Amino acid sequence: MFDPALREALANVQKPGRYTGGEPGCVYKDKEKVDLRFAFCFPDTYEVGMSFLGEKILYEILNQKENWWCERVFMPWLDMKAEMERLHIPLYALESKDPLTAFDIVGFTLQYELSYTTILAMLDLGGIPFYAKERDETWPLIVAGGPCVCNAEPLADFFDMMMLGEGEEQLPQVCAVVEQAKKEGVDKQELLRRLSRIPGCYVPSFYEVSYQPDGRIQAITPREGAPAVVHKAIIKDMNRQALPTHFIVPMIGAIHDRAQVEVLRGCVRGCRFCQAGFLYRPMRERGAEMLDKAAQDLCANTGYEEVSLHSLSTSDHSQLEQVLDRMNEWMPKEHVSISLPSLRIDNFSESLIEKTTKIRKSGLTFAPEAGTQRLRDVINKNITWEEIEKTCSMAFRDGYTSVKLYFMMGLPTETMEDIEGIAETAQKIVDLYYANPDKPKGKSVQVTISVACFVPKPHTPFQFVPQDTEESLKEKQQHLLHSVRSRKIRVNYHDSSTSFLEAVFAKGDRRLAPVMVAAYRKGCYLDSWSDCFHYDRWMETFREFGIDTAFYANRFIGLDEITPWSHLDYGVSHEFLVREYKKALEAKTTQPCNRQCSGCGANLLLGGPCFEYSKDLVQ
Numbered sequence: 001m002f003d004p005a006l007r008e009a010l011a012n013v014q015k016p017g018r019y020t021g022g023e024p025g026c027v028y029k030d031k032e033k034v035d036l037r038f039a040f041c042f043p044d045t046y047e048v049g050m051s052f053l054g055e056k057i058l059y060e061i062l063n064q065k066e067n068w069w070c071e072r073v074f075m076p077w078l079d080m081k082a083e084m085e086r087l088h089i090p091l092y093a094l095e096s097k098d099p100l101t102a103f104d105i106v107g108f109t110l111q112y113e114l115s116y117t118t119i120l121a122m123l124d125l126g127g128i129p130f131y132a133k134e135r136d137e138t139w140p141l142i143v144a145g146g147p148c149v150c151n152a153e154p155l156a157d158f159f160d161m162m163m164l165g166e167g168e169e170q171l172p173q174v175c176a177v178v179e180q181a182k183k184e185g186v187d188k189q190e191l192l193r194r195l196s197r198i199p200g201c202y203v204p205s206f207y208e209v210s211y212q213p214d215g216r217i218q219a220i221t222p223r224e225g226a227p228a229v230v231h232k233a234i235i236k237d238m239n240r241q242a243l244p245t246h247f248i249v250p251m252i253g254a255i256h257d258r259a260q261v262e263v264l265r266g267c268v269r270g271c272r273f274c275q276a277g278f279l280y281r282p283m284r285e286r287g288a289e290m291l292d293k294a295a296q297d298l299c300a301n302t303g304y305e306e307v308s309l310h311s312l313s314t315s316d317h318s319q320l321e322q323v324l325d326r327m328n329e330w331m332p333k334e335h336v337s338i339s340l341p342s343l344r345i346d347n348f349s350e351s352l353i354e355k356t357t358k359i360r361k362s363g364l365t366f367a368p369e370a371g372t373q374r375l376r377d378v379i380n381k382n383i384t385w386e387e388i389e390k391t392c393s394m395a396f397r398d399g400y401t402s403v404k405l406y407f408m409m410g411l412p413t414e415t416m417e418d419i420e421g422i423a424e425t426a427q428k429i430v431d432l433y434y435a436n437p438d439k440p441k442g443k444s445v446q447v448t449i450s451v452a453c454f455v456p457k458p459h460t461p462f463q464f465v466p467q468d469t470e471e472s473l474k475e476k477q478q479h480l481l482h483s484v485r486s487r488k489i490r491v492n493y494h495d496s497s498t499s500f501l502e503a504v505f506a507k508g509d510r511r512l513a514p515v516m517v518a519a520y521r522k523g524c525y526l527d528s529w530s531d532c533f534h535y536d537r538w539m540e541t542f543r544e545f546g547i548d549t550a551f552y553a554n555r556f557i558g559l560d561e562i563t564p565w566s567h568l569d570y571g572v573s574h575e576f577l578v579r580e581y582k583k584a585l586e587a588k589t590t591q592p593c594n595r596q597c598s599g600c601g602a603n604l605l606l607g608g609p610c611f612e613y614s615k616d617l618v619q
């Protein structure tokens with residue numbers, strides 16, 4: 001039962017289901033019988049966090065251990081935050097309703113930069129001091145994982161430890177060390193020393209950062225015996241890593257409320273803007289049998305009627321057709337549909353369309369990313385207009401009437417001609433639809449182009465480039481709107497000010513920590529929600545601290561410069577990133593990994609070659 005204060009708060013907020021827990025599939029344990037308690041914190045709302053596959057994976061892994069208990073914590077929406085503050089309810093975990101301070105480890109997942117101050121909001125609501133140096137061993141250990149750890153230096157002063165890479169094996173190792181340290185009653189410094197020996201574990205306070213007079217980094221110096229470079233943790237064989245089969249089924253709509261089966265991890269493509277593509281190298285697949293069995297178990301355990309085959313690039317799975325064949329044997333009988341959220345336009349075949357449309361026909365979504373071939377070559381998006389044309393014609397013949405295309409603007413070397421190319425690509429797709437003699441009678445086509453602002457990210461070949469200025473991005477957005485002439489084309493574009501802040505934090509360093517605390521105090525959190533984003537307050541705070549945001553977002557980083565993330569290694573060598581950057585400037589492409597290895601260095605993580613190559617594929 002809820003205590004009276006919580007009951008009162010729930011009566012006064014919208015969507016109380018976000019805060020009650022008790023959904024089918026959540027795990028309860030006797031807290032007197034567990035030796036380690038882990039609060040898995042997602043720094044966004046329940047609906048966003050419950051869509052996140054990583055949390056489902058780690059929740060299941062940790063809770064399989066009888067004497068550990070992993071629970072969930074999400075950021076309350078504004079109304080609930082106000083009620084919790086009014087009624088003095090500390091931030092609590094959904095399962096036990098215990099406050100964050102009751103846990104041994106409080107772990108945040110860092111999925112995007114605009115969630116950073118939401119972490120501060122959650123610590124604040126939990127009554128936990130922000131700075132790691134203000135917390136001794138009587139406080140929970142505050143840790144972080146997820147892709148943004150690749151440069152979470154702006155948050156470095158807040159976290160006791162951060163985990164680079166994949167958590168399936170690493171997080172249980174961390175929990176075991178904390179459990180043992182708790183038994184022995186060791187102090188926090190000793191615990192941190194022990195944790196820093198686990199592969200991929202990074203203790204920021206063990207590294208001293210010094211700066212040059214012009215603001216660039218002078219040196220990053222390890223102490224306390226910490227390694228000079230921290231290497232990410234990786235699962236070598238995905239077929240030995242079980243898939244989660246007991247999702248918690250949310251009682252109020254999550255953004256992705258369906259069964260998710262991760263078919264592969266990593267990506268072979270090497271698109272030069274894509275951070276995930278480099279962080280998760282090399283690509284590793286799961287076998288068809290394992291995937292089919294996991295999908296069946298998940299549907300049986302949860303009652304979901306949609307299975308999403310999840311990955312960065314699902315159509316690159318070498319056995320995708322076999323996977324779909326197996327699933328098509330049982331899914332129609334069970335009224336279960338398949339969705340393939342990340343498809344490539346260049347390997348979307350007729351039979352793939354046939355195998356997915358057997359069950360449900362929806363719009364096609366593809367990401368050409370740039371409007372001209374030259375710019376697609378610059379970013380290494382190895383697709384041509386002929387491939388776009390072939391796939392769209394095939395889809396239209398098959399009865400599809402809507403296409404959604406994702407593009408970016410502000411890409412390195414971009415000109416107004418490339419912006420016009422976005423509109424021209426969409427127009428050519430509209431024309432293609434009307435050129436089809438068998439198009440459905442009375443139905444018109446809808447082409448939606450969604451244009452994001454490019455944010456240069458660490459650990460990519462574009463980490464060196466400055467972000468386009470806001471003025472330039474706004475000008476390009478206007479030019480695109482004027483270049484689109486058909487009502488069959490809908491244009492959505494992202495707000496350039498959120499992308500600017502994202503760039504500042506993506507390439508930021510430890511000097512940004514006090515700015516974040518001050519901005520949070522002024523009400524800046526849940527920044528990825530447009531009704532909560534206060535750009536003016538952010539800019540005012542940067543000015544107060546004398547921080548030049550352009551230094552982070554709009555400056556060219558020297559190819560040999562020490563970056564805030566130079567000591568964090570994800571397997572891809574610096575030399576490779578420089579090589580790829582130089583090739584980009586010449587609009588030269590690089591082959592996908594499964595056709596030809598380009599020597600990025602990530603194979604060293606596996607201890608052998610990433611792929612077996614047949615001679616006829618290698619060019």
Ligand code: SF4
Nearest residue numbers: 593597598600603610
């Ligand atoms: S080592 Fe070669 S095949 Fe492996 S991820 Fe790097 S480029 Fe791709």
